Amino acid sequence: MNNAVTARAHTNIALIKYWGKADPKLIIPQNSSLSLTLDPFYTDTTVQFDAALTQDQIKIDGQVLNQTAGQRVRDFLDLVRQRAGITAFAQVNSYNHVPTAAGLASSASGFAALAAAASKAAGLTLDQPALSRLARRGSGSATRSIYGGFVEWQKGHNDLDSQAVPFQETIDFDIQMIAILLDPRPKKVASRAGMAQVVATSPYYTAWPPSAEKDLIAMKAAILKKDLNLIGQLAEANAMKMHATTLSATPPFTYFEPETLAAIEIVQSLRNNGVSCYYTMDAGPNVKVICSAKETPAILTRLRQHFPADHLLVAKPGPGIAYL
Ligand code: PMV
DSSP states (O other): OOOOOOEEEEEEEEOOOOOOOEEEEEEEEEEEEEEEEEEEEEEEEEEEEEOSSSOOEEEEEEEEEOHHHHHHHHHEEEEHHHHTOOOOEEEEEEEEEETTTTTOOHHHHHHHHHHHHHHHTTTTTOOOHHHHHHHHHHHHHHHHGSSSSSEEEOOOOOTOOOOOEESSOOSSSSOOOEOOOOSOOOOOSHHHHHHHHHHHHHHTGGGGHHHHHHHHHHHHHHTTTTTTHHHHHHHHHHHHHHHHHHTSSSSSOOOOOOHHHHHHHHHHHHHHOOOEEEEEEOSSEEEEEEOOOHHHHHHHHHHTTTSSSEEEEEEOOOOEEEEE
């Protein structure tokens, strides 16, 4: 039980977004979602339970987390301890291989890696569906980071059936993303708080779950057809429907910043000039461009006229969880 276990999980970006919880404690979503796991952005986490420790010691990128910031991780470790029937505290060392300023869903890779490393270090033997369900308790999007490629999170109804399933782990057509990093500051409204506010107050929210479920069916068909344009159109429209719910919340808020609109305009103008590319955004101002590797050089050339080259990160599809 004293063994240190290290796991690597890659982040994922949703093409059909998860937005709103049916059960905030268990993190059961209001709608199913579908994502693409990305290769260059991942988290490596090492966990060791040690009876000699008097409290959990949690470090991210070499920095000790203070009591408040570490509470989510501690709560997650409590869940693992409870399931494994142990009481020892843990040493957790986590390294994010995601540019710190990226706002690229590090909670997805973070909690997926923590679920894998902590459960194994605690002596539990969990298969991938069970790991996916455990990761979900840390952060909804982490549910999907257990698998590579295109991944569906089936919303389910309870702790035992709300989990991700691989939709297409090995992708045999040309699709990737360019992440445009716009703002290094922490999000103004965390996804957890943002979606809760929307569910509680937006009169438009009731339209979201059925619309997202329809988008999901269409997205799965588009992936099977390897139709990049349709995938892009559906992802873009789905993301904007999600963002529309924030403007209609009370009080209203938005994740858009002026540079977000600048990025969107460039994507639209590239498209008007025959380059196939589409945008999506999560609970932050950064824009991710969905495109083919073939057209990436032309897209980067245009984006570099407006954004610094080191703010443009190209990401191919990536793999699922691995033990190192
Ligand atoms: O996993 P969370 O609680 O950070 O929520 C993620 C929500 C979105 O990124 C906006 C959408 C998604 O499906 O990843």
